[in-house]
Amino acid sequence: MTIEDRVRDATRAEADRVEVDPEAWTRIQAGVGRRRRTQRRRTALVAAAVALVVGGGLAVAVHARGDDSGVVRAGPGPTTDTAPSTATTVPGSVAEIYADPRGTGVWPFTDHNQVLAYVTDPGDRTFYAPDKTALAFAKQYLHMPDPYIVGSGVSRPFGATGAVVRPSHDSKVQTRISLLNLGADGPFTVTGATTDDIVIDRPQPGALVTTPVKVSGRSVAFEAAIAVEVRLAGQLSGESTTLLGGSTQLGPFSGEIPYNASGGGPGAVVFYVRSAKDGSVVEAAVVPVLFPADTRPLPSP
Amino acid sequence: MGVDGVVVPITVEAQVEALFRQEYVSLVRLASLLLGDRAASEEVVQDAFVRLQTGWDRIRDPQKATAWLRSAVLNGARSTIRRRAVRRRGLEPVPDVAPSAEAGALVADDHRRMVAALRRLPVRQREAVTLRFYLDLSEAATAEAMGVSTGSVKTHVHRGLAALQALLEEVDR
Numbered sequence: 001m002t003i004e005d006r007v008r009d010a011t012r013a014e015a016d017r018v019e020v021d022p023e024a025w026t027r028i029q030a031g032v033g034r035r036r037r038t039q040r041r042r043t044a045l046v047a048a049a050v051a052l053v054v055g056g057g058l059a060v061a062v063h064a065r066g067d068d069s070g071v072v073r074a075g076p077g078p079t080t081d082t083a084p085s086t087a088t089t090v091p092g093s094v095a096e097i098y099a100d101p102r103g104t105g106v107w108p109f110t111d112h113n114q115v116l117a118y119v120t121d122p123g124d125r126t127f128y129a130p131d132k133t134a135l136a137f138a139k140q141y142l143h144m145p146d147p148y149i150v151g152s153g154v155s156r157p158f159g160a161t162g163a164v165v166r167p168s169h170d171s172k173v174q175t176r177i178s179l180l181n182l183g184a185d186g187p188f189t190v191t192g193a194t195t196d197d198i199v200i201d202r203p204q205p206g207a208l209v210t211t212p213v214k215v216s217g218r219s220v221a222f223e224a225a226i227a228v229e230v231r232l233a234g235q236l237s238g239e240s241t242t243l244l245g246g247s248t249q250l251g252p253f254s255g256e257i258p259y260n261a262s263g264g265g266p267g268a269v270v271f272y273v274r275s276a277k278d279g280s281v282v283e284a285a286v287v288p289v290l291f292p293a294d295t296r297p298l299p300s301p
Numbered sequence: 302m303g304v305d306g307v308v309v310p311i312t313v314e315a316q317v318e319a320l321f322r323q324e325y326v327s328l329v330r331l332a333s334l335l336l337g338d339r340a341a342s343e344e345v346v347q348d349a350f351v352r353l354q355t356g357w358d359r360i361r362d363p364q365k366a367t368a369w370l371r372s373a374v375l376n377g378a379r380s381t382i383r384r385r386a387v388r389r390r391g392l393e394p395v396p397d398v399a400p401s402a403e404a405g406a407l408v409a410d411d412h413r414r415m416v417a418a419l420r421r422l423p424v425r426q427r428e429a430v431t432l433r434f435y436l437d438l439s440e441a442a443t444a445e446a447m448g449v450s451t452g453s454v455k456t457h458v459h460r461g462l463a464a465l466q467a468l469l470e471e472v473d474r
Contacts, residue, residue: 003466006415007415007462007465008434008435008437010411010416011434011435014334015435016330018329018330018333018339020329021343024321028321028347028350028354031347031350031351032351032354032355035351035352035355125358
C-alpha cells in the first residue's frame with residue numbers, strides 16, 4: 001500500500017467519525033443576522049464620515065471667493081462670479097446627505113434616486129467594482145476609445161478610492177480617477193479626475209458656478225490646445241471650448257465657458273487633452289461643481 | 302424555471318442553503334482533519350457560510366461558490382491554528398498517538414497514527430495533502446483553494462508525504 005493510499009484511507013476513516021451539529025443551519029442564519037446588523041451600523045458610520053467630509057468641503061467652497069486673478073481665497077460669499085440668489089445649505093446629518101444629490105458624485109449617479117434604483121436592481125453590478133466603474137467612466141463619460149486600467153485601490157473604512165487609467169495599453173499618459181464608495185457594500189461613484197498635464201486653479205472642487213464658468217490653470221498639450229466642457233447631471237451643456245496653455249511645458253490658460261441649462265444640481269467642468277494623431281481623448285481632469293437651482297440660461301444677445 | 306415557463310427568482314438564502322446541504326458535512330470534516338477539533342471546525346465552516354451569504358453579491362461567479370467556501374475554510378483553519386500556536390507557545394507538544402491495547406484495532410491504530418502525523422505537518426503541507434488525498438482534488442483545484450500555484454502544490458504534497466513517511470517510521474521504531 002502506497003503512502004498516498006494510506007493517507008486516503010486514514011483521512012476518510014477519521015472524517016467519517018465526525019458528526020455535525022444538527023442546528024448548524026439555524027446558527028448560520030443567526031450569524032447572518034448579526035453580521036447584517038454590524039454592516040448596517042458600519043454603513044451608517046461611513047455615511048456620517050462622508051457627510052462630515054462632503055459637508056466640510058461644501059462649507060469651504062461656499063465660503064470661498066474667487067477674484068479676477070483666479071486665486072481662490074477663503075472669505076465670505078460664494079465661489080460664483082455672479083452671486084446666487086438662493087442660500088446654499090450644508091447638510092448636517094446622515095439623512096440629509098443621503099437625500100442630497102451632492103453626495104452622489106459626478107458619475108454614474110447624479111442624484112440619490114439613481115443610487116437607490118441601482119442598488120435595488122439585481123441586474124448590472126458594474127459599479128460595485130472600483131476598477132470597472134473607473135473603466136466605464138473613461139469610456140462613457142470621457143469618451144476614451146480604448147482605455148486601460150493600470151490599477152485601483154480602496155482605503156477602508158472611508159471608501160476613498162482611486163484608479164489610474166491610460167488611453168491605451170501602449171500609452172504612458174495617465175488620468176487619476178477618484179471614486180467614493182457609497183456605503184460599505186454600496187456601489188462606487190466617480191468624484192473627479194486629475195492629470196499631471198492639466199493643473200486647475202479654478203473652479204475649485206465643490207464650487208458653486210454660474211454661466212459663464214470662469215476657468216484657469218496651467219496645461220501642456222499638443223499645439224497647446226485643451227478642450228473644456230461643462231457637464232450638468234452628466235450631460236454636455238453648451239459647447240466644447242478650446243483654450244490655449246503650454247505646448248512644451250505647463251503654460252497658463254484661462255477663459256469663460258458659457259453653458260445652457262435650466263435647473264441646478266451637481267455637475268462638472270471637464271478639461272481634455274486630445275491625441276495629436278487622431279484627436280481622441282488621451283487624458284482629462286474633472287472638477288465637480290454645483291449649479292445653483294435658480295440659474296437660468298442667459299438671454300440671447 | 303417555474304410552472305408554465307415562469308422564471309422563479311431564487312433567493313440568496315435558498316442558494317446558500319442548497320450549498321449548505323451539499324457541502325457542509327464535507328467542509329466540517331475537512332476542517333476537522335486540519336484542526337483535530339470538531340467544535341472549532343464547525344465554527345470555521347459556519348463563519349464561512351455566514352460570509353458567503355452576506356457577501357453573495359461580491360462572489361463574481363456563483364458557480365465557484367464551493368471553491369470560495371473551501372478557500373474560506375482553509376483561511377479560517379489557518380487563523381485558528383495561528384491563534385492556538387500563540388496560546389500554546391512555550392508548551393511542549395502533546396503526543397497525540399495512543400496505541401490501542403486491543404489487537405483488533407490495529408487498522409484503526411494505523412489510521413490514528415497517520416492522522417496524528419498529518420496534524421504535525423506544517424500547515425501548508427497539511428492542507429495540500431488533505432485536499433489532494435481526502436477530497437481527491439486535482440492539483441489545479443488544490444492550488445485554487447490554497448491560493449498558490451500548482452507548482453507549489455506539487456512541492457507541498459511531495460514534502461508532506463516524505464515528512465509523513467518519516468514521522469510514521471519514527472513512531473514505529
